Amino acid sequence: MQAESATLSVMPASQVQAQAGDLPAERRESRLPEPFEQLFLAEYTRVVAIANRVLANRQEAEEVAQEVFLDFHRSHPADADYAAPWLHRAAWHRALNVLRGNRRRMTREESVAVAESDSTADPEGLVQQADQQRRVREAMRRLPRRSAAVLALRYSGLSYAEVAGALGVSVGQVGTLLRRAELKLRSEVQK
Amino acid sequence: MSHLNDGILRRMQDEPATTTAVDAQHFESCGECRHRFDAISAEAAGVSNLLAVPEHRVEPGVALLRMRRLVADGPASAPGAGSWFSRLRERRGFRPVAAGLVTLGLMGALVATGVAEGAIQSFQPKQFVAVSVNPESLNSLPDLSQFGSYKLTQQPRFSSAATPDAAVAGTGLGHVLVPSGPLPATVTGVPQYASFTQLQGSFTISADKARQYVESKGKSLPAMPAGVDGTTISVTAGPGVLTIYGAPSLGGAASGDTARKPITERLAIPSLAIVQMTSPKVVTDGASVQVLESYIASLPGVPADLAAQIQAIGDPTTTLPVPVPTGQGSHKVDVMGHGDGLFVGDSTGLGAGVIWQKDGVLYAVVGTLNEAEVVSVARSLH
Numbered sequence: 001m002q003a004e005s006a007t008l009s010v011m012p013a014s015q016v017q018a019q020a021g022d023l024p025a026e027r028r029e030s031r032l033p034e035p036f037e038q039l040f041l042a043e044y045t046r047v048v049a050i051a052n053r054v055l056a057n058r059q060e061a062e063e064v065a066q067e068v069f070l071d072f073h074r075s076h077p078a079d080a081d082y083a084a085p086w087l088h089r090a091a092w093h094r095a096l097n098v099l100r101g102n103r104r105r106m107t108r109e110e111s112v113a114v115a116e117s118d119s120t121a122d123p124e125g126l127v128q129q130a131d132q133q134r135r136v137r138e139a140m141r142r143l144p145r146r147s148a149a150v151l152a153l154r155y156s157g158l159s160y161a162e163v164a165g166a167l168g169v170s171v172g173q174v175g176t177l178l179r180r181a182e183l184k185l186r187s188e189v190q191k
Numbered sequence: 192m193s194h195l196n197d198g199i200l201r202r203m204q205d206e207p208a209t210t211t212a213v214d215a216q217h218f219e220s221c222g223e224c225r226h227r228f229d230a231i232s233a234e235a236a237g238v239s240n241l242l243a244v245p246e247h248r249v250e251p252g253v254a255l256l257r258m259r260r261l262v263a264d265g266p267a268s269a270p271g272a273g274s275w276f277s278r279l280r281e282r283r284g285f286r287p288v289a290a291g292l293v294t295l296g297l298m299g300a301l302v303a304t305g306v307a308e309g310a311i312q313s314f315q316p317k318q319f320v321a322v323s324v325n326p327e328s329l330n331s332l333p334d335l336s337q338f339g340s341y342k343l344t345q346q347p348r349f350s351s352a353a354t355p356d357a358a359v360a361g362t363g364l365g366h367v368l369v370p371s372g373p374l375p376a377t378v379t380g381v382p383q384y385a386s387f388t389q390l391q392g393s394f395t396i397s398a399d400k401a402r403q404y405v406e407s408k409g410k411s412l413p414a415m416p417a418g419v420d421g422t423t424i425s426v427t428a429g430p431g432v433l434t435i436y437g438a439p440s441l442g443g444a445a446s447g448d449t450a451r452k453p454i455t456e457r458l459a460i461p462s463l464a465i466v467q468m469t470s471p472k473v474v475t476d477g478a479s480v481q482v483l484e485s486y487i488a489s490l491p492g493v494p495a496d497l498a499a500q501i502q503a504i505g506d507p508t509t510t511l512p513v514p515v516p517t518g519q520g521s522h523k524v525d526v527m528g529h530g531d532g533l534f535v536g537d538s539t540g541l542g543a544g545v546i547w548q549k550d551g552v553l554y555a556v557v558g559t560l561n562e563a564e565v566v567s568v569a570r571s572l573h
Binding site for chain 1: 196197198199200201202205206209231234235237238239241242244245247249251252254255257258259261262263351352353354355356357370371372373374376378381382383
């Protein structure tokens, strides 16, 4: 399986504070509760990765992640023991909703995304990559939600135990769900 | 030993360290399992290529600064507080509508208990029937909550949960039905799960309070038949599980563009809610319920057509009237495997719901959806 491709770059809380200190006074927002900030720094990259695995769009994935954390901050205590699985679940769910509501943006933005990923590739190769991205996202949109979810969660780097926590199933079920989802995805892409 | 299943073989590829000694021993000695493992691994590699996305750098520290700004700019609300229901409850117009619904509910309960003749009468709904109500008449209906005293002996406690399984734990419901297949496009937001404990309460009719209330409205209370004064109606409902999509409304703050958000998000109304609870049970004592029924129908402010509809219910021991605003459609629907349900709503997508009962559990699916969508969600529950 491919390892998570998003580059991890967790900035220490002290560095965040330093950056905040460099901002103009009107931009220096007060800190959020410490447990929430720790949760944010620990989980943000993975939440973005899950959303990006569904959307294949960096900007939208980060927007989804911000909304997910905002939802969580407003409705749940940061030290809840279910915080991480909740965030992971929310990430794929919201990303899938965005994907299903965004048929129109296919092709153009994904072409740009592919081009960004490899500016030295030949134009024909880029077109083929963009076409594959489009077919995969269409297939993800048609998959049953749970199948799309297990693919997004596992292929963004979550362990089987973490996938189980996010889906609310036993760890023993994840392998079977993943295998079925992979077969469905291949079938849908080939249609 | 039988062959290893696909799920175990799939996990062996990703997390070989978790393979049990027994499975590993079988794998080493089984050519067929090794062959299937190779095939599964090759297919997984193919899927990995399909799902590959362009790499990009994620900077949580920078994102955290943005999050602080979003929180500072967003609507004031304390973390973990301000549920969609509490905001709805604060909306203007909620109180009179709620009072009207309480009145209708009490009337329905009284009528539904009306057939039994014993001193203690009880009922539990097994089916539902629509009762057409003109929304304008809600304000003119007598507020029956003013006809006596409430006693909430057990208030339901709501607890949020991360997963359906966590929500159902302790409710005795066994299994939470969740939608399978795609949800309607207008259903936005992540699902939130909550469990609630059983509600227990009673209402005791008081002739004195009823008289004071009716007279405060400038009307006179019809003479109360013998035995009505002091009759107690006891209700238990739940426990249950609530699944809500599309609440609370937070998306606008993140995108900075609330105008494009669905109306439900802007108003903090869930786009879809699924309720699963132990069916409510009503027990009454005191006056014959037929007497209560006739008396309520005679109260000033109760439209004659409404009273007639309730009294016309075929099997009141098992049928609960569901108030349906005039102009909304309602009819029986087949909830595919769950039995017959009652659909209430229209085709505009402004609001619709399906309610049904099976094996002592009441289910309801409601949302800002049209009929096809809400019925589809109900049928997809598994």
